[in-house]
Amino acid sequence: MTGRTTGLKAAAAIGVLAVALAACGGGSGDSDSSDSGTPVKGGTLKIVGAGDVDHLDTASGYTTVADSLARAWARRLFSYKSSNDQAEGSQVVPDIATEVPTTANGGISADGKTYTVKMRPGVQWNTQPPRDVVADDVVRGLKRLCNPNPNGTSGGAGYYKQTIVGMSAYCDGFAKVKKDDAKAIADYQNGHDISGLSAKDDHTVVFKLTQPATDFLNILAMSFATPAPKEYDAYVPDSDEFRQHTISNGPYQITKYVATKEIDLGRNPAWKPETDTLRKAYVDGIQVTEGQASPDAAEQQVEAGTADLLWDHAVPTTTIATMKASKDKRLGIFPGANSNPMLRFNFQSPNNNKAMANLKVRQAIEYAVNKDALAKIYGGTAINKPLSTVLPPGSTGYQASDIYPSPNYQGDIAKCKATLAEGLKEVGVSNLSLTYVYRNSSNHPKVTQSVADNLKACGIQTKLVSTTPDDFYGKFLSATAPSKEGKWDIAAPGWVADWPGNNARAFLVPLFDGRTCGEGSTNYGCYNSPTTNKLIDQALKAKTQQEAAGLWTQADQQIMKDAAFVPFMVQLTPLTRSNRVHNALFSQTAQLYDYTNIWLSK
Template sequence: MGLVKIRDGMALATVLIFVGTACGPGVAPGDGSVPVQGGTLKVIGSGDVDHLDPSSSYTTVAYTLNRTWTRQLVTYPASNDFNKAITIVPDVAEALPQISADGRTYTFKIRDGVRWNTTPARQVTAADFVRGLKRLANPVQPSGGISYYTGTIEGMQEFFTAFQKAPKTAAGIAQFMAHNQIKGVRAVDPKTLEIRLTTKASDFLNIMALPFASPAPVEYEKYVPDGPEFRQNTISLGPYQITTYQAGRAILLNRSPAWKQDADPVRRQYVERIQIMLGQESADVVQQQLEAGTADLSWDQPVPTSAIQRMNGDPEFHVFEGSSLNPFLVFNLQSPNNNRALANVKVRQAINFAINKVAIAQIYGGPMLNTVLDGAIPQGSSGFDIDVKPYTTPGHVGDPGKCRTMLAEAGVSGLTFQFPYRTTGNHPKVAQAIAADLTKCGIATTLIATSPDDFYGRYLSSVAKSREGKWDIGGPSWLPDWYGNNGRSIVVPLFYGANYAEGSTNYGAYNNPAVNATIAKALTAASASAAEASWKQVNAMIMADAPIVPLISQNVPTFRSSRVQNALYSPLSQQFDYTQLWLG
């Protein structure tokens, strides 16, 4: 998927263009401040990671944690320059890979001195990366990002399919991996990894930079992936190691003695330890502790909307612009309700004119914290086109009169939509605002309150419920897994119709063969620039079909205690990089 439900809808990592410079006192490394060694970075928040195992972890808090103790062949540097922060650089690999003339074979050389914190410390090898890629397909907890790898690496789909039949025990998993290979992946020697793709993929290095593609030491074969035993026996490659993990309560990391600065070009090891305390459900209380200096960073709680106005101008407060569909309105094209009205493109186009997007933005804190959207691809992601705005209205406040006229021209009246919504956060207010806009167009709604899990599992992602008409419209959210050449992370999961199935994030079952073909062209483009041109075509084609109403992209307010120095922002995790910080 791209960021599926787990990353969707939370105040998560979608950052694009930085508003302002992102530099307050002591923030930029070139500001003359001197790094300070030692101390405890205190992080507080609410919920645990979804998965501690990097093969399956898929939330931004997990990504933030992964940065401290896992490493990948390639990664992104920490930088407050957005363009630099989304540029792939070598990590465990000595350099960016050699790519064959046909664009399908990637050869990585492993950097000397990158060591597991085993006793004694041990050099990471190409075989560890092979094992890591195999574990993505395990039958107990397969990676939520598995489609990125099955869709690009030769033989990965066949390996995944076969692995699902293996025993769901540590021994069964280890035995399957020992006797089965991914056709396109091989350790040429301890320092050389070769990966063969099914076809060209200009975004393959972005995929390999995801935490999913972390190597796995042989010791992990003793545990069920992400099981309780695994969570107590993690092995680190990064500057920090997890020394205490208490589910839902606390995570403590200390410096790893196996890590060496000269073997890691992108991380540092300034603070002595990182203390993460969980269970704090109130964003206001978290904010109070940050301002008081009794905590340094929020783990997962956003800056409260009520605090935004008074925080503006504070050197420890900053807003980073987002690149997301968060939220958007999706139509169930399969619904039999209203004589299958939503299968009619003219009805969907009419509704696109109806919604007051500024009102939705206001619910989430106004224009400082939100950007109104016109296209299916948000600004800052590959394929964004400022000229794709077929349904824009003056001031983005909607035009119910035009909506009514278009519905009449389509010969449609008396519509009533089943409208499930999540009861958490701002979702009830969003649902009420959209329902009010539809009422002005003569469309009635039946609002259905749901939990977040039911919203997806019993409604939007359920093939049977969708086809039965249990829902007509819904307001999900979507955030990409990476930035730059990221059409695969936005367009494919939301709009590629050929793969529609149970659990799909193409919630409305949108399927246009011409769009699918253009998506395929973008995915196999020889370069990011060539892919960009195809993604722009896709953007325009999708909006002509109007399977969604794009609403807003949420920006990301951040706040840190005055102790935190060298605060470098990570677009991938929507948090400051813990490995760069020191305490003043």
């Protein structure tokens, strides 16, 4: 694919460029965006890339590029402040909401299960005439997440079904509605309620939760929770017709959308600056030009000034090296939250007398991998940091630890051989040969060969199976039958969290909760530990973030003790910009610069 993808969708789609240089935790960005001079308004921000958004509809958009556009035209209750400081940029802040609800201000009930959110008056849709965004629009936006149309359903709906009372039952009923009938979709949506979601009045929304959730505001800050105007009832979600009739409540509105070719945004006359503390909206317009397949050619346009920013391309490694050497201030390197790639074990495989289910065998592989060499494949340790935990730095619950240490992360073959000998004795196998399925794109073949060489040095043979990125997930890792049949033993997928900071749920639940095993699961290979599952449950219902953090740490440590996978690295996000771009602030959810705060030199 050509777009960077986040979170749960990334599990199914990370590949060619999706996370080739995606974000990771580990400090503040080193870009100099503290531009001198007085900001000026005007001009068109020019962005160049290869592909289109996955979905333009905020109910279903699940890529970083879709999120970067949504910030400009589709405001939600909560968001994040764009900042080149990781800590500042990972905190939930009010957007349409008047404040962040707490128990102290009455926004969160004493039992942590009821959230009352007040909305700013004056945030308006660009309808004729303009009208306020109201609580019913928030309710409608969340109801749309479970629409039955496969092109418009939301990959993030699970977060809301897990937390909001009645959401799961509502979605089950919605699945039975005719998928291509806009009227049938709207009739179900308007004729059925979610018991835990209500509009108390025009500017107050009430959420009732199944249990306390210290990350519920993070979930509401995702683009999936964007309000939806009543006009959307006329269209099948994210249909071609929908994409030509988007309605904006942000500083910009979509003025032109040509699939796979161009997306233009212009000023929204209904936007009131006094209602928006997050967006300065300096530029008059934003133009995304697609169809630029070559990362090098796209980057050359940015360097020449005929384009201002890259869209879905990773910055070429040679460009990064050159700009770092010359201390070019147009290069920024930023943190985020990912584990990419990682080595997953197929616990269900019958191969080698079920060797992958043996702890000692898996621990041996932990010692074998040279993570320093893998970082070099992606451009070196300046932009890729070896990882030895589930959670990366910057995530709630992260605690530095390495229970399988090796000098400079280069692997310990002697320790691998000794541990492997114990494991093979327990399994009753004299020689171990593992089926290693890998993606035939980007750096994945090089990563595969490096790991295979490490395993060979330890005495483990590998049978390498090449596949496309789509088949990698769909026909191997997330498919139940091939996994149980032993079509793969090890594989190296990637993962990017759906939000920054308080995001342990977005790592541990989809990747390591054993109760999620099954067709389409992102718990690849079905690791299932009752101890880990219990810790996850306790963390999810914790009443304070501090309590949750301690439990997430314990779960992280248990997963590593179980050698459930081998974390390789966290990858930083390099970004470049043209000479005329000023005030380039990093958006941790979009993994790109925030278009709404950039100003351009004349």
